[in-house]
Amino acid sequence: MYELLGNKWHEECGVYGVFAHDEDVSALTYLGLYALQHRGQESAGIAVTDGAWMDVTRGMGLVNEVFRHQVPHMDNQYIAIGHVRYSTTGSSLLQNTQPLIVNYSGGKISLAHNGNLTNAMEIRKKLEDDGTIFQTSIDTEVILNLIARSRKETVEERLADSLNQVKGAYCITLMTENKLIGARDPQGFRPLCLGKLENGWVLSSESCGLDVIGAEFVRDIEPGEMVIIDDSGIKSVHFAPKQQLASCIFEYIYFARPDSVIDGQSVHDARFMMGRILARESKFKGDIVISVPDSGTTAATGYAYEAGIPFVEGLMKNRYIGRTFIQPTQKKRDTAVQLKLNAIRSVVEGKSVIMVDDSIVRGTTSGKIVKMLRNAGAKEVHMCVSSPPIGFPCYYGIDTSVRKELIAAKKSVEEIRQYIEADSLHFLSIEGLKESLTAVNPNNMCYACFNSDYPVEQGKQPEGSGKYVFEQRKC
Template sequence: MIDIDANKWKEECGVFGIYSREEDVAMMTYLGLYALQHRGQESAGIAITDGAWMDVTRGMGLVNEVFRHQLPHMDNQYIAIGHVRYSTTGSSLLANTQPLIVNYSGGKISLAHNGNLTNATAIRKRLEEEGTIFQTSIDTEVFVNLIARSRKAAVEEKIIDSLGQIEGAYCLTIMTEDKLIGVRDPQGFRPLCIGKMGDTWVISSESCALDVVGAEFVRDVEPGEMIVIDDNGLRSYQFAEKQKRASCIFEYIYFARPDSVIDGQSVHDARFMMGRVLARESGFKGDIVISVPDSGTTAATGFAYESGIQFTEGLIKNRYIGRTFIQPTQQKRDTAVRLKLNAIRSVVEGKSIIMVDDSIVRGTTSGKIVKMLRNAGAKEIHMCISSPPIGYPCYYGIDTSIRKELIAATKSVEEIREFIGADSLHFLSIEGLKQCVPKLNCDDMCYACFNSSYPVDLKQEHTADSDKYVFEQRKKDK
């Protein structure tokens, strides 16, 4: 068996927040994080407040593992925020789990972050030189320190003052003693939406979590918008001038759950259309269409629909193995390649197969899947990828390889085909990909991992190969 998840790009995290005088906010956040588990499997945490005190429960592992024994609890709790994490800055350690809670002159504040700051190193260095003490090696801690140091009066003003110093990708859920606050960066890299049920307000990375807790989708948080929720309802602040939007196209290719709707575009519909366009572009013919489950399945059904070739299950994923063994290092990825996938010999033997997957990052896992199918008797294997070749790292909240590890950075499509051992290989074109999100302005998306057109300027130190562990590396260098 093969671990198909170990060679995928990883989203940094998912965030959830709730303000309610009626609901058990800790339980609702627990359910919301369950729905967002796909966005991060390293750690999880929930912070709550009753208006006077704050408490947080955090731990390593999946949501059900962290909260197996109990949820955080206090009488009259009415605000909660939650977080699931996959690290892109800082090691996978308990000290780096979120939400963070700090006490400062203005009171208490708790914060959870999805994204990646492109100028965090410079800000942190400046703050350290001014005497600030950092307890973690994650860029998220930069936010709380900037907020705490702001000389503005109201907490909303402190947050806006801090955001003016930040560059990069971020969606935030922030909790004070009496407010729930949501923030989305000016480019809208990462998704964030608002839901409501009665007098209860919910903020979530994806709409699928709203469905789970029974909240009705209200709208997406706009790029450059901060929303503030308290007993008076919801208020909106535009904290940044309108900038060119750059929402992450990979949310629709792989990261988001298919049942989510982001910025008005159904993720399922986008992936189904990717399969249809793949069928038109590739012209591949075969006996059956199969997917690399689960992320390739929706596109595979679209390919089958467009081509008229039957879709069937040719690969089975073992869904009873937890993901806590997956660690964000190449060495650990290489030790976990025999775990989650197996071929159905009776389906693939003697067949010409069209296999659909969402992406090829390093190529090692794809090669192992092709070899496994050949060992099961497949006659031909034609591989279709529902994204263009990934030739450049992402610096906006995705755990990506350094460029030299990306197979498309050093090999042509034909060389990749030869490396993985497929009979033929086709990647979806960028123009084809743009056709698959008709509800969006396709020019308002970020395609930097395909064409290196980065929408936010990158600091030199941010593009260093050791960037993920940059703050730990700096400690070693001292």
């Protein structure tokens, strides 16, 4: 995938949960994680329970790699939760894979988490000072320890007590021996939705995870809401007071699958409109419109529709290169560009090309693709980006570079154009981005990576530590 080449931001993970008697809940969770694979490719895991025992299978790699030989199974299982991970807190190690399972005074619980807690370091230090032992370097374990230490009676009350102590972004699926619980942070940074099976219920980070198992979409979990599912049915609790909503705009720009609907807004429709507005703003003229596949394709079709210029496939993506070919060094990233993408000479030769992508982070890969098109004979390369320039880090569940590595933090648009050697460059304006959201209130979004207007304050941590904050502390 192009997004693994080092020029994209990565969303942390996807969570899933199934409560259903007389169903193979682990197999359904496996399919759901497959549908959410785009949200995390580092590791995957599934935890199951039969009401008495609880077990988890976790591993490094893609869903089909982790469960290559067998999907976890337990006789009479009726609850399962699953997780796919891209790390934003803690290294990509087996010990940091999810779901996590713990025993505490109230029994067994398993938890999967999508997001980032901005005050996790302060809470963890207090817990450690009181003698708490941590087995991982991820912020998810902070929530589990808060649950275990809570004086509340029920697990849902303990979870609510814990979540009211943390800040930042989180969507959670939690499983006990007899309950499935889902919760979404009060700002609604990350998505979570509820689906209905004939004999049960489903929780999923995106609606595409419901479609794959034939579950009926019921609704999105509301910000600050917890749903508790057990044999008596489903119960809803609002565990936090209403706050200003700040859903992540990048879910619509890039993270979510185009066939998903989040908070009532079709992701495809939003991206298509982004492309249309790009065409109006840039007014670039060319012979053909192409996309950087696959993340820029929907916006590119919108651009072509609005501009009346043919959309064609000008870059071919090799879909058969595994993750093991993608390495973190810049030299190996350079090779990876050629492994993953190649220009179609007969399409671009002699043409003025308008190339559409969803974002530019470091700019290195964009420059190599521009050069690739020129080497294939493109007469001109005009680049359009369906998001504003990313000049600030994200603290709410995205693996961002430190600010000094973000090209828009140190270069103007013209300087970026020169750096990637494009003939023209246009970024979608924030106003245009807001206009593309036709089914949700655009003022209920987080745009902090564009304008540094952070809706939740950031906790203190060592400069430059980033995702490794719990691994680089001095003893």
